[in-house]
Amino acid sequence: MTFVDKFPEEAKLVRWHFGVGFVALALGGLFGLVQSLYRTGYFRDALPIDAAQYYTVLTGHGVLLALVFTTFLICGFFVWAITRSLDRPLAHQRVAWAGFFAMLVGTTLAAITILNGFAPELPFGSADVLYTFYAPLQAHPAFYVGAALLVVGSWVVGAEYFLTYREWRADNPGERIPLQTFMVLATFVMWYLSSFGVAVEVVVFLIPWSLGWISQVDPLLTRTLFWYFGHPVVYFWLLPAYLAWYTILPKLAGGKLFSDPLARVVFVLFVLLSTPVGFHHQYTDPGIAEGFKFIAMTNTFMLLLPSLLTAFTVVASLEHGARQRGATGYFGWLRALPWGKPSFSAMALAGLVFAAGGFSGMINAGMNINYLIHNTIWVPGHFHLTVGTAFALTMMGVSYWLVPQITGKQLQHKTIAAAQPFVWVIGMTLMSNAMHRGGLAGLPRRTAKPLFRGEGAAPFDPVVGSIAEMQLQIAVGGTLLFVALAMFLVVMTGTWLSRSGVGQLSVNGTIPAPLSGPADSPRILDNLKVWAGIAVVLVIIAYGLPLYSMVADGILSPGAGLLAPLLGL
Amino acid sequence: MRIHRFEKLWLAAAFVLIAAFIATIVYGSLGAGVAMVGDEGGTVDPDDPTASDNFREPGVYQTGDGEYAVYVEARQFAFAPGTNEPIRVPADAEVTFYVTSSDVTHGFELVGTNVNTMVIPGQVAELTVEFDEARTHHIVCHEYCGAAHHAMEGTVEVVSQDQFQSQDVPEVNEE
Structure with missing residues (x-):
């Protein structure tokens, strides 16, 4: 029975989340195209923006894609995963809807302040602060309130998952938690622990400051709270992709998951290690002692373990699927995989691209190697492989498979859909390889005109290739990515608007049991309270002392003494 | 809990890789002398x-x-x-x-x-x-x-x- 027929209310909730996410994707993607054509110098004069508005575009691109698109897709996807794997409706749908509307209102507020950069007649003021909103750059209060509502809204939707699980547990004492539910709950344990940091930053410091209630904030303290959240948020993006790779992708390949217990181990490791790593974004920050940077680095490298395990399990599951389809040979099985099926090819290609992104991430993670690439265009080159492909392309693959099931409509424009993942990957390969090489040559990120002197590339000395050739690849790659995005949205819109009930759907939500099931694995794996407790201890070790010293030297201003600014001294 | 032989090998290789990465950084710090920006610079009044x-x-x-x-x-x-x-x-x-x-x-x-x-x-x-x-x-x-x-x-x-x-x-x- 199709998901929409069995759980019509939940399907509606997923549709609304996906719908808002796709609107954010469309606008954020358009901004991405503008950036790639402006920054590289192609069509700079033809585009209707000036250099200052480039940063408005950049803020919109980051906020709409990295924060809005991701959060809506994840919250919607997890509603499906919880309902399907527990095989029961949500416990209190109103809670989930309340969370959804909080996120929607927050997104609208933030979007208006960002668009204010193009049209000052819009209400509120502007917010050209990029998605990292480092103080003392200041946005209109509505931007910060919007960001807070987006995060808190996701907490409320998340509470719904736990409430539904609690009801299921009451009916099923002693049973192992179904794998997808386990993954959803583990992801949200991590999310609650880590997004708390940005909530404190925004609610305690930035909102009162933007309203003029306090005169200043400590730039290093707020920045540290941001990165306390800013790295785990990448696992908030990644783990839903893992859920898809572990539970949906093997089925699409014609096989089954290799090992259920190791999938649980992987998620437990992410609960433990995702948060005490944020200082690896602050390796070059003054005011943080080297030792704390080293602790963060060690934790970061340990996080390679669950990702390398995932690489093994996913590839093994795919090979098993291919062999079930009759494939032979060491590598011959790769040809037997259903590459023409867009849901499969999007997820599998996303996984491959993630492997490349993982390797550039290992360079980022190396404390002193980081000097070479910190804040160069290498960094966006890296995260367009991770959030920009491992997450985004996987979610496109999920959509090709899931949207028919939550709408009851056949996927339309199948030829466009089949080509789309390949266009995306070609565009990303062009753009990202050039960004990585440009970063090694010292080309900065986050700039409207990287070659300001206009004398060509004199200060930048690439190891391989030339700056001009990199700029061309970034512009062509960015354009191809936008084409692929438009193809995806055409397929989604066409499917959404098509008539329902035409023939039997070619997809279904049945997920085959893993080759090695959860039965013989230790039960403590399922005890998320224990893992959450250990995670908190690790966070205290990594963050306790440095946060204390940042607060003790003046909570609002470094060098002033703890309460001096509050007392007006 | 059953772990496949290949998976155990992979796991061991992953640990070796992680240890090697950390070793290269430690070498960079102690051998090549690449010090990180730290908290030695102290704090100042941002306005002056x-x-x-x-x-x-x-x-x-x-x-x-x-x-x-x-x-x-x-x-x-x-x-x-x-x-x-x-x-x-x-x-x-x-x-x-x-x-x-x-x-x-x-x-x-x-x-x-x-x-x-x-x-x-x-x-x-x-x-x-x-x-x-x-x-x-x-x-x-x-x-x-x-x-x-x-x-x-x-x-x-x-x-x-x-x-x-x-x-x-x-x-x-x-x-």
Whole structure:
């Protein structure tokens, strides 16, 4: 029975989340195209923006894609995963809807302040602060309130998952938690622990400051709270992709998951290690002692373990699927995989691209190697492989498979859909390889005109290739990515608007049991309270002392003494 | 819990890889002597950095035999010194940069080198380097700092020891 027929209310909730996410994707993607054509110098004069508005575009691109698109897709996807794997409706749908509307209102507020950069007649003021909103750059209060509502809204939707699980547990004492539910709950344990940091930053410091209630904030303290959240948020993006790779992708390949217990181990490791790593974004920050940077680095490298395990399990599951389809040979099985099926090819290609992104991430993670690439265009080159492909392309693959099931409509424009993942990957390969090489040559990120002197590339000395050739690849790659995005949205819109009930759907939500099931694995794996407790201890070790010293030297201003600014001294 | 033989091998290989990565970083720190920007620079009043004991009037100072200190103040959208006049330092000498900001967060990077730090109001970034050859380096502000961020840049001129001695650089006694 199709998901929409069995759980019509939940399907509606997923549709609304996906719908808002796709609107954010469309606008954020358009901004991405503008950036790639402006920054590289192609069509700079033809585009209707000036250099200052480039940063408005950049803020919109980051906020709409990295924060809005991701959060809506994840919250919607997890509603499906919880309902399907527990095989029961949500416990209190109103809670989930309340969370959804909080996120929607927050997104609208933030979007208006960002668009204010193009049209000052819009209400509120502007917010050209990029998605990292480092103080003392200041946005209109509505931007910060919007960001807070987006995060808190996701907490409320998340509470719904736990409430539904609690009801299921009451009916099923002693049973192992179904794998997808386990993954959803583990992801949200991590999310609650880590997004708390940005909530404190925004609610305690930035909102009162933007309203003029306090005169200043400590730039290093707020920045540290941001990165306390800013790295785990990448696992908030990644783990839903893992859920898809572990539970949906093997089925699409014609096989089954290799090992259920190791999938649980992987998620437990992410609960433990995702948060005490944020200082690896602050390796070059003054005011943080080297030792704390080293602790963060060690934790970061340990996080390679669950990702390398995932690489093994996913590839093994795919090979098993291919062999079930009759494939032979060491590598011959790769040809037997259903590459023409867009849901499969999007997820599998996303996984491959993630492997490349993982390797550039290992360079980022190396404390002193980081000097070479910190804040160069290498960094966006890296995260367009991770959030920009491992997450985004996987979610496109999920959509090709899931949207028919939550709408009851056949996927339309199948030829466009089949080509789309390949266009995306070609565009990303062009753009990202050039960004990585440009970063090694010292080309900065986050700039409207990287070659300001206009004398060509004199200060930048690439190891391989030339700056001009990199700029061309970034512009062509960015354009191809936008084409692929438009193809995806055409397929989604066409499917959404098509008539329902035409023939039997070619997809279904049945997920085959893993080759090695959860039965013989230790039960403590399922005890998320224990893992959450250990995670908190690790966070205290990594963050306790440095946060204390940042607060003790003046909570609002470094060098002033703890309460001096509050007392007006 | 059953773990497949291949998976155990893979797991062991993953641990070796992780240990090797950490070892390369430790070698970089202890063997090659790449120190991280840390908290040595201390804190200053962001509104008036030079009022603090640990920051001087921006400029180049000689602090000892073959040792120089460069105090740089970053603000929208210039480095002082660096933007209006180049920072001149000698080759083959120990040069310590002290960089702070008196408005928003900036970046300070000499393109193509590992001189790369965030510049955060209230904090002093301290980096010690030695330039092997006489050449001009391009300073980039690599953190978005406002509408004209892309215009914020400067130069460091590394000159030979002989050329440098003709320069008039104040000598100070660094404790």
